[in-house]
Amino acid sequence: MSRILYNMIKDQPQSLTKKGFIHIVKKGDLFSRLSILSMSARYDNSCSSSGGRREIHPYGIGNNHLSGICHTWSSDGRCVSLLKILMTNICSNDCKYCVNRVKNDVPRAVLTPEEIAYLTVEFYRRNYIEGLFLSSGIIKDPDYTMELMLKAVRTLRSKYYFNGYIHLKLIPGASKELVTEAFLLADRVSSNLELVKEENLKRLAPQKSFSLLYTPLKIVRELYEERNLKAPASTQIIVGVTSETDKDILSLAKKFYQEKMVRRVYYSAYIPVNEDGDLPTIEDPPFLREHRLYQADWLLRFYGFDLDELFGGDEYLPLQMDPKSAWALRNLHFFPVELTKADYWELIRVPGIGPISAKKIIKARKESFLTEETLKKLGIPLKRAKYFVTIKGRPLFKTLKFSERLIKNQLKDTQLDLFRGMTPY
Numbered sequence: 426m427s428r429i430l431y432n433m434i435k436d437q438p439q440s441l442t443k444k445g446f447i448h449i450v451k452k453g454d455l456f457s458r459l460s461i462l463s464m465s466a467r468y469d470n471s472c473s474s475s476g477g478r479r480e481i482h483p484y485g486i487g488n489n490h491l492s493g494i495c496h497t498w499s500s501d502g503r504c505v506s507l508l509k510i511l512m513t514n515i516c517s518n519d520c521k522y523c524v525n526r527v528k529n530d531v532p533r534a535v536l537t538p539e540e541i542a543y544l545t546v547e548f549y550r551r552n553y554i555e556g557l558f559l560s561s562g563i564i565k566d567p568d569y570t571m572e573l574m575l576k577a578v579r580t581l582r583s584k585y586y587f588n589g590y591i592h593l594k595l596i597p598g599a600s601k602e603l604v605t606e607a608f609l610l611a612d613r614v615s616s617n618l619e620l621v622k623e624e625n626l627k628r629l630a631p632q633k634s635f636s637l638l639y640t641p642l643k644i645v646r647e648l649y650e651e652r653n654l655k656a657p658a659s660t661q662i663i664v665g666v667t668s669e670t671d672k673d674i675l676s677l678a679k680k681f682y683q684e685k686m687v688r689r690v691y692y693s694a695y696i697p698v699n700e701d702g703d704l705p706t707i708e709d710p711p712f713l714r715e716h717r718l719y720q721a722d723w724l725l726r727f728y729g730f731d732l733d734e735l736f737g738g739d740e741y742l743p744l745q746m747d748p749k750s751a752w753a754l755r756n757l758h759f760f761p762v763e764l765t766k767a768d769y770w771e772l773i774r775v776p777g778i779g780p781i782s783a784k785k786i787i788k789a790r791k792e793s794f795l796t797e798e799t800l801k802k803l804g805i806p807l808k809r810a811k812y813f814v815t816i817k818g819r820p821l822f823k824t825l826k827f828s829e830r831l832i833k834n835q836l837k838d839t840q841l842d843l844f845r846g847m848t849p850y
């Protein structure tokens with residue numbers, strides 16, 4: 426084991442150095458450690474997507490690996506591919522839902538700051554990635570861990586002059602100075618809340634508390650307001666690991682958006698990786714529920730919907746239908762919307778019509794008469810919208826029996842194709 430690696434982990438609890446960990450650090454080369462640390466990072470959704478499940482074919486080209494590269498979007502809308510890794514999957518915390526919890530007997534590995542910088546630059550030069558997503562388990566204490574992560578970023582920025590995108594995970598409990606430096610060096614920072622209620626956090630992540638997790642986000646918000654330099658942070662909430670409802674989750678997200686605490690909340694379907702009496706037994710991860718939360722989040726942020734409008738008295742979003750269609754069916758008195766007259770905010774309430782389509786409609790009707798043909802030429806999807814709109818008083822969906830049940834059945838058929846074969850949770 427190299428001296429640098431040894432120094433990084435020498436004070437860890439004995440349990441971490443008993444089994445897989447020593448083995449992999451002694452015998453593993455850089456790439457076996459990289460493999461462990463990219464696999465360990467795959468449950469973090471807060472940099473968007475990663476990996477698929479296709480097996481590697483010996484005669485094929487391409488590698489759809491489970492982990493390693495993920496994608497995000499830069500401020501100008503470009504899709505950026507990132508090397509997504511942990512600095513180490515050694516962690517002194519015992520979060521019950523996490524594969525890296527201290528009690529798990531899994532192969533452990535660590536990369537030095539120099540190795541992280543080297544790998545990022547080499548992958549960048551080979552055109553595999555355009556940036557880095559770096560997180561870590563907690564070794565020794567939060568400041569020590571954050572300092573090592575920052576060392577990797579400092580090396581990248583000042584030794585290699587790396588000007589690419591860096592997303593850095595803030596370590597809860599790290600000092601204000603280190604969080605400030607992370608904010609200044611990285612393009613995006615994040616701190617995961619994971620759960621919505623303090624009592625659940627205490628039960629499932631005993632070393633964490635809300636004040637610990639909120640603090641880095643608050644520091645970043647202050648810095649953002651003071652300097653108006655960059656966008657604030659993002660966070661992630663796990664869906665389905667406790668009894669927290671969709672409304673609980675979105676209430677917190679809404680509060681965070683209103684307080685400008687985060688720019689983006691990510692929702693992550695709970696994937697069981699550990700056995701523990703405090704964890705639920707589920708057959709399939711609640712991906713459909715996660716998807717509905719993203720849709721509702723979007724409606725809250727960009728469509729002017731209020732939380733209560735999305736739930737209509739329930740605690741959960743409907744799974745069979747997107748939240749905007751479900752709202753439309755509960756509020757048929759709002760429809761039909763007359764496309765030649767409706768304003769922007771009325772148009773975007775129509776299922777199937779988003780901000781881009783609404784702007785196209787408003788522009789088109791200023792220039793000429795609006796017809797169904799015009800809408801098709803503009804590329805406006807009418808699959809769902811046709812049940813809710815009229816043009817010059819004429820409905821686009823022609824039927825003798827126009828009823829809530831009929832629309833509901835039609836919409837259900839158009840919506841679940843993506844999720845066929847997936848068990849709604």
Ligand code: SF4
Nearest residue numbers: 516518520523526562
């Ligand atoms: S702090 Fe908790 S969630 Fe983060 S790596 Fe450690 S055990 Fe996992």
